[in-house]
Amino acid sequence: MAGMTSPLSPAAFDLTGTLSRRAQSMNASAIREILKITQRPDVISFAGGLPAPELFPMQEVRDATLAALDRYGPASLQYSTTEGHPPLREWIGAQAGIPAGNVQIVTGSQQGLDLLGKVLIDEGDVVLVEAPTYLGALQSFQPYGPRYVQVPTDEEGIDVDALEALLPGLNAKLLYAVPNFQNPTGRTLSAARRRRLVELTAQHGVLLLEDDPYGALRFTGEPAPSLYSLGLELHGDPDRNHVIYSSSFSKTLVPGLRDAWVQAAAPIIAKLIQAKQGADLHTPTLNQMIVTELVQDVLPRQIERVRQAYGERARLMLDRIRADFPDGVDYTTPQGGMFLWLTLPDGVDTQALLPRAVERKVAYVPGSPFYALGGGQNTMRLSYSNATPEQITQGIRALGDTLREALAER
Amino acid sequence: MAGMTSPLSPAAFDLTGTLSRRAQSMNASAIREILKITQRPDVISFAGGLPAPELFPMQEVRDATLAALDRYGPASLQYSTTEGHPPLREWIGAQAGIPAGNVQIVTGSQQGLDLLGKVLIDEGDVVLVEAPTYLGALQSFQPYGPRYVQVPTDEEGIDVDALEALLPGLNAKLLYAVPNFQNPTGRTLSAARRRRLVELTAQHGVLLLEDDPYGALRFTGEPAPSLYSLGLELHGDPDRNHVIYSSSFSKTLVPGLRDAWVQAAAPIIAKLIQAKQGADLHTPTLNQMIVTELVQDVLPRQIERVRQAYGERARLMLDRIRADFPDGVDYTTPQGGMFLWLTLPDGVDTQALLPRAVERKVAYVPGSPFYALGGGQNTMRLSYSNATPEQITQGIRALGDTLREALAER
Structure with missing residues (x-):
């Protein structure tokens, strides 16, 4: 029977055309694209929302894995x-x-x-x-x-x-x-x-x-x-x-x-x-x-450890912002978590500014993608959770310089 | 301001009414419900589609986990x-x-x-x-x-x-x-x-x-x-x-x-x-x-091991089906995998028959749920992958008795 189907000329097949309307409305995450740019190792990135890997309880996870494999045997897999x-x-x-x-x-x-x-x-x-x-x-x-x-x-x-x-x-x-x-x-x-x-x-x-x-x-x-x-x-x-x-x-x-x-x-x-x-x-x-x-046992200890570390990093970042940022930049003061938020004077576009920040070897996420209906062009998100004190000090100084320059041009 | 919202009488809230049409059209898997019935430890179940846990490469997974944790450190988590x-x-x-x-x-x-x-x-x-x-x-x-x-x-x-x-x-x-x-x-x-x-x-x-x-x-x-x-x-x-x-x-x-x-x-x-x-x-x-x-290294060895075991189980199940089943029951002869399929004479309803099989301490999955548009009331799926030779011999005999009884009643 296979012979019946004569020399194969598959219809030119528009694979993109087969996508659902749902898929056609999906966009690559703006942040994801930005993170790619900012992952150069010489850039201090406040862009990602990553927990600090040096705080991971590696030995405890290792022990817990062996314990789970022992306790449950094949049922664990x-x-x-x-x-x-x-x-x-x-x-x-x-x-x-x-x-x-x-x-x-x-x-x-x-x-x-x-x-x-x-x-x-x-x-x-x-x-x-x-x-x-x-x-x-x-x-x-x-x-x-x-x-x-x-x-x-x-x-x-x-x-x-x-x-x-x-x-x-x-x-x-x-x-x-x-x-x-x-x-x-x-x-x-x-x-x-x-x-x-x-x-x-x-x-x-x-x-x-x-x-x-x-x-x-x-x-x-x-x-x-x-x-x-x-x-x-x-x-x-x-x-x-x-x-x-x-x-x-x-x-x-x-x-x-x-x-x-x-x-x-x-x-x-x-x-x-x-x-x-x-x-x-x-x-x-x-x-x-x-x-x-x-x-x-591990979770409560780990929470305490992470809390303390992020608290120190947040306080340092806020201190450096107060010291190094130009007037007219508004910032939030988080009581926990991993992020703070900057609002610049109207007219400053943080998306357009990003390449200049990256030139100064610091990165952030522009705020606009976080608005479901647009807006927030003058905002940005900074993460302090995955940065050393040196990186925070140096990165905020570089960002301050970038912002000062941008404000001076207005 | 909180005082403005006066004594709370939350609107009677029909939570089921908040479900999407999509969710309202979802049904519990027929198989899942059946599996619950058939999980009594005294029942030999050919119903689930589970790989044989006694073949899992436990030590190899354990070693691989430790190797991955060592190789990648915190990046692995x-x-x-x-x-x-x-x-x-x-x-x-x-x-x-x-x-x-x-x-x-x-x-x-x-x-x-x-x-x-x-x-x-x-x-x-x-x-x-x-x-x-x-x-x-x-x-x-x-x-x-x-x-x-x-x-x-x-x-x-x-x-x-x-x-x-x-x-x-x-x-x-x-x-x-x-x-x-x-x-x-x-x-x-x-x-x-x-x-x-x-x-x-x-x-x-x-x-x-x-x-x-x-x-x-x-x-x-x-x-x-x-x-x-x-x-x-x-x-x-x-x-x-x-x-x-x-x-x-x-x-x-x-x-x-x-x-x-x-x-x-x-x-x-x-x-x-x-x-x-x-x-x-x-x-x-x-x-x-x-x-x-x-x-x-482990995957090819493991595939060989699983192949051989499932092959033996399939052959035994087919042998026992030939020996113990009444005439008029059609079965597939798999060349691999975990399943075979029975077709009984028209008019036998395998869903209705299941309780009687379970009484005889053997379980299967009725075939009808596998048809997108219905049909197959006289079919059933048997899995041999997760059964010992004794279970196969005993379970097929019990199923044969169940089927013989059902056919005799027609």
């Missing part, structure tokens, strides 16, 4: 349940005061965002985001066709008055927020506003997605209750909580194992499980077991 | 590139005779299917699938709204004559096929048909997705060329190949690390990268490094 390793779910649930059944393990919190987008967002659904917001969330949600509406923010995070004015008639599906040491701004939502945010969203039937990868890394100030815990208080039942919580071991332990989780009400967890079955079946078995070995 | 660990992509590319740039590492081949669905399938796009086909692929594609069209199959796999008759005017986007030791049937697409399948799909502008997790596990018969290699031959350029290839280390090494890959043309790889950034950023770093340590 076999297929496992979509929900996640039961002892890890138990532990996470216990921390939050909820049953393990309200915890779904995911392969990095990025997967949690993708799966939540998949099970919640219909094309055209209104998704409220901070302005600016975490770029990765925008990337996760984008394929599901949300209509973004930006919520104004100030030093205390989301402006709840502005939100209250926005909500009526908006029929929003979801509000996405990073309340602690936000990526990209480093800002923290104040305690008073948290309660109102939870109430407002409940009253307007808007799901509230609290993304909290950095919450444990507070180095100054008073902890505020999680939105999730306030939702729990409000509804009195984890299966009626309209707040969904996402967090990760990437910033507290190590990122490369991709262990993270989502806390949500049963109807949402049920769909997350089904979506995750189709997305990757389950999070790697051994990786979950390794983290489970570490949560009891 | 840090964030890494979305495309995947470069030496692993190089190795995979070299096996296929293509550049590493045409290889995308994914978190289990299930993720490859999900990402391909995301970047290729628009709502209503025609996706051709074998009847029956791999259930997990249906689950991965479903959220993207395909319109399935079933391609008839026989002992040699896809019936290419029937396909040729189907294609004109169908405007199909994609044909999904498992050509080697298919899940669920264990059937293999004959060499002559492979060439015609590649040609036909090229001529009609249909992408051909070759899912090949079992290909290395041939225990009898002659290997046939992969559809991907035939596409490469046809187009002479990996960046014009309309065949997309998916495979995994789950069946050859271990499943729990979730290391798999996709080979595709550059325009598709570019979008897979963007989609994967939003889906999980990257596959766990350490896991990719562990597998890279193993591919050179």
Whole structure:
């Protein structure tokens, strides 16, 4: 029969034309492209959002891996349940005061965002985001066709008055927020506003997605209750909580194992499980077991260590900014996490300025990509988590020179 | 301001009502539900599709893990590139005779299917699938709204004559096929048909997705060329190949690390990268490094070991089927992989029969869920990969008794 198909002239096949509309609307992450430029070894980069690798608990991970392999044998390398390793779910649930059944393990919190987008967002659904917001969330949600509406923010995070004015008639599906040491701004939502945010969203039937990868890394100030815990208080039942919580071991332990989780009400967890079955079946078995070995003793010590180091780096960066930056540059003062945020006078374009900073051997991320609907051309994100004191001192001096030059030209 | 929001009565919040239409159309996997029933320790289960854990190279994985941690230090636990660990992509590319740039590492081949669905399938796009086909692929594609069209199959796999008759005017986007030791049937697409399948799909502008997790596990018969290699031959350029290839280390090494890959043309790889950034950023770093340590020496030995064991198990199961089954039961004779497929006389419902099999302490998966558009009520899948000789002998006898009883009642 093969002979019947005569000399092969495959139709000229436009592979790009076979892509879904969804794929055609995807763009390479602006940050990712920038990071490539800034990865020259002679450039001091405040651009990446990398945890400090010299703080990784290498020996502890090694020991935990051997312990997990010994404890579970071949089961540590076999297929496992979509929900996640039961002892890890138990532990996470216990921390939050909820049953393990309200915890779904995911392969990095990025997967949690993708799966939540998949099970919640219909094309055209209104998704409220901070302005600016975490770029990765925008990337996760984008394929599901949300209509973004930006919520104004100030030093205390989301402006709840502005939100209250926005909500009526908006029929929003979801509000996405990073309340602690936000990526990209480093800002923290104040305690008073948290309660109102939870109430407002409940009253307007808007799901509230609290993304909290950095919450444990507070180095100054008073902890505020999680939105999730306030939702729990409000509804009195984890299966009626309209707040969904996402967090990760990437910033507290190590990122490369991709262990993270989502806390949500049963109807949402049920769909997350089904979506995750189709997305990757389950999070790697051994990786979950390794983290489970570490949560009891190593994790608290490690959090303390990271907190202290990032606190020192943040303080140094702020000191150097105060000393070396020209007047007219506004900066945030993070109480934890990995980032701070600069706002330059109107008219300065940080994207256009980047090549000149790189010439002076320092790099940052321009702020504009963090705005779902554009804006923020005069802003930038700096990360201090993965820089030595020398790099911070030298890099901030170089950046100060770059900014001074830019301001002088205006 | 908090006082302004008066005594809290959160709107009764219908959380189920917040789910996307996509999520509302998701169903719990029929198999998953069945597996729960059949996991009683006293039941011999041919239902799961699990590799044999007693064959896992435990010591080798342990050594490889320590080697990777030593070799790469903290980089083994840090964030890494979305495309995947470069030496692993190089190795995979070299096996296929293509550049590493045409290889995308994914978190289990299930993720490859999900990402391909995301970047290729628009709502209503025609996706051709074998009847029956791999259930997990249906689950991965479903959220993207395909319109399935079933391609008839026989002992040699896809019936290419029937396909040729189907294609004109169908405007199909994609044909999904498992050509080697298919899940669920264990059937293999004959060499002559492979060439015609590649040609036909090229001529009609249909992408051909070759899912090949079992290909290395041939225990009898002659290997046939992969559809991907035939596409490469046809187009002479990996960046014009309309065949997309998916495979995994789950069946050859271990499943729990979730290391798999996709080979595709550059325009598709570019979008897979963007989609994967939003889906999980990257596959766990350490896991990719562990597998890279193993591919050179351990993988070939391990494949040989698994092949031999599964071959023995398949032969025994077939012997026992011939000895213990009543007349009128049709079975496939797999040349590799983990599964075989039974077809009972019309009118026997294998779903209804399952409780009676479980009473006799043996379990299988009813075949119907593997049909995208229904059918196959009189079929079932048996897996021999994870059963001892005693379990096979005893389980097939019990299943034979169940079938004899069912046939006698007709």
